[in-house]
Amino acid sequence: MFDGYYNAFWFLVIGVIFVALNLWISSLIRPSDPHAEKLLPYECGEESSGTGFVRFNPRFYIIGLVFLIFDIETVFIFPWAVILKGAGPFILVEMVVFLAILVVGLAYAWGKRDLEWIKLPTRWQ
């Protein structure tokens, strides 16, 4: 049953070996001359202040959450799509109901302006 994944595993191994091998070959032929100035982070010529681990906007987290919901929805639709051919309207209606429930969720996120890059507040909270 897991026959094909044997190949996928060895492709993983070969990918890792390829990268490691090339980096090793590169380490044999490249120069290595670290100065303190070379190792500074790049900021278009300016000196950087503070650490590089800055705080970022929580909208990325919201996008990740909404993506998670739709991704799980997509995963649930995969088996349905495989058995759909010629199976009649009943299971189609079932899946349309499932999609409709999630569309309600999308409409809520849309109306609450969570899908916009700059979130303006809505009057209804």
Added chain:
Amino acid sequence: MVEWVAWLLRTVAEFILPFLKSWTWIPWYTIALLHVAGALIGVISVLAMFLIWLERKVSAHMQDRLGPMRVGGWHGWAQSIADGIKLLLKEDIIPAMADKPLFKLAPMLIFTVTFMSFVVLPFSQVIIVSDLNIGVLYIYGISTITVIGIIIAGWSSNNKWSLLGAMRSAAQLVSYEVPVGLSLLAGIAMAGSMSTVEISVAQAGGIWNWFLWRCFPFSFIAAGLLFVGALAETNRTPFDIAEAESELVSGYHTEYSGFRFSLFFLAEYANMFVASALVVVLFLGGFSGPIPIPFVPDVIAGPFWFLVKTLFLVFVMMWVRWTLPRLRVDQLMGMCWKYLIPISLVNLAVIGLWVSLSAAPK
């Protein structure tokens, strides 16, 4: 580099194989598979180099100039090889306070994941590394790991702009996974299977059998959405705000140099190939040719048509890149969530209606 890897594998096979055959815990087909994987790595490297050269020539001719002309003689065909060797010779600079293990892990993760997607690409009905019965889902799932690699690359660089570029790129990639998944589902519904070989076989018989026209215009829209989503997934213009070369320096791969930098590009061009191959398999017939050619066996005609169609779509990706302006990041995200997802949901419902009412497979 490529020849050394192939030579190494051949030496291993010729001198160690007889010794290993006495060890039943490494079956012979592993050795054969290692050869295949090595060959595919060679193919991907050559493919990426060729596509980089092609991109430079295509962009040049579209901008009424010539592109690389000197290296190697005829139209600078060796330019990519020279660039690859140059990148091997560059110093590997790791920034001072960067997270070293993560910094080294990120390009390896992105490249390995892209390489693993080649397992299910059907070059012909029998020429496929592994005909997984969940082929399309496998590629869909595996390609999401690229997002983790990008976030790791941006985070570990100890550079504010890399981190922000990586977060934006990850947000974009993750958002466009949804319309890509829904368009994949439309193709899978029309085929009745997730296996790439079975989907290609279901479109056999000529250009009128392709899924592109099976449920016109909805399958056409699905193919278009999949192609647009593929452009966004591979960070190509008009969706390349994350690595906009003229605007954000380089986003998440600013701090990388030498071979690690070239790994990002190898992965990007291999990803373009895989994404185009996915569109070809699902909507353009896979390895089934548009017209039957007499006297040519399937093992030659299959890969020929597959490669022609996939490389044509890669060319279209390059064509789009050098034609359209870049979308702003809020336009990009707005377009995904407010236009592409509703359209793909409606599309899926209509194609589902058509498929469920069509004849059942015997």
